[in-house]
Amino acid sequence: MLDDIRNDLKLFNSIVEDFLIDEQENPISKKIDIIDLYKRIDLKLEDKPAVSEEFTSNLRKLVLATPKSSSKLFFNQLFGGRHSKAILGDLLAVLLNNSMATYKISGPQVGVEKEILKKVSSLIGYTDNSGGTFPTGGSMSNFMSLIIARDKKNLEIRNKGIRQEFIMYSSENSHYSIAKNASFSGIGRDNVRYVKSDNRGCLDYKDLKQTIIDDLSKGYIPFYVNATAGTTVLGAFDDIEKISRICKEFNLWLHVDGAWGGAVLFSENYKYLIKGVEYSDSFCFNAHKTLGVPLSSSVFLVANKADLYNSFSNQASYLYQTHNEEYNLGQTSFECGRRNNSLKLWTMWKAIGTKGIANIINYQFNLAKYAREYVKNSSQYKLYSFEDSLSICFNYKQYDPVDLCTKLYEFNKLMIGFGYFGSQSFIRLVIINSSNTQKEIKEFFEIIEDFTKKNHDSIRTITSK
């Protein structure tokens, strides 16, 4: 057994070597058409075992053919790049394979998670009464906040289910998990009020207030507001301070979904974007988005830990056999067996310090500024996003962004996506890889310029749609 793991780790290292070289030489893996997938790589599972060379060569092939999300040309989603100390922590977490449910199973790893939660809580400005956990991602963090808010409004719902018309509020530009979570929590998708946003994509707090007043006059029960710190497309920050005043006035739970932009918490230069976050009831940010921590690492905090316990603790005599709920973290999580998603953030944080994390955030915003200036300085480009955002939304000449992004992918040039704000579509460049420099960002634009020049006739234009 010991030899097996040693040999497999040798194989792992050799595949990693090949992968890292390939990532430099071919930052975009050649796209495999779905119809060719099973022809190009042997994915079939069979009764007989694969002979060792066949197994090894297949595995290598599979790894090299997979889209490279940490390469310099991956801008497709809100994660990318890698911090080596975070990778180290995550690999160790895989090897250790603890479940974070109890102190008995994970020992000092509980301390790792609690230390991060304590530090993040003090950065937010919550008191020592706060509590938190590491859900599987931003969607799950948002879900947990909704459940807690629902139960806080009426604790009986835990036993009897919902019998009242509860209403929740979120901007029309918030993440799609809000709608799904409304459905999962029994609130119902029809009971989400999508509040208008202003012309910069931020929630219009006047519309929020009016919508709440209208709902109250109809006998509905408002209970929850989601404010977004970094909207998924434009990277806009809702005005938390103003929204928090409305929540206070109407006694509503305020959750701040900072999955994309909440890590500004670490930076003295950019923390003002979440001014008022200390008045929120819950908050989350994804270390796997801006900080280069591998998927997934989402940090979820609740101002009052009693609220977290009320919704998520449960008796289980087969599980909780030693220690108390303070150290048996399963009492505050959704999952029973829960992967250790905190060690990777801890190894990075320990290695580079809080200042190092702040530097990553400041660096990403500087890169975003560089990209924005590039767009603003050329009449061939049109900018749709705003200052102080890590998303740079733009169009180039008259090219249709949907067609252009798809062709850049099909021709293995760039991994980049498009987005919409209102009826406007555009290319969305996201600054997520802190290994990139201005050189790679310039290269990104040059690839678009060169590709459109060579393929002008085959790319749709906005007017020719």
Ligand SMILES: Cc1ncc(COP(=O)(O)O)c(C=O)c1O
């Ligand atoms: C604002 C916002 N909230 C929540 C999420 C969901 O996070 P996750 O992908 O970790 O579930 C995203 C993902 O892009 C997001 O942009």
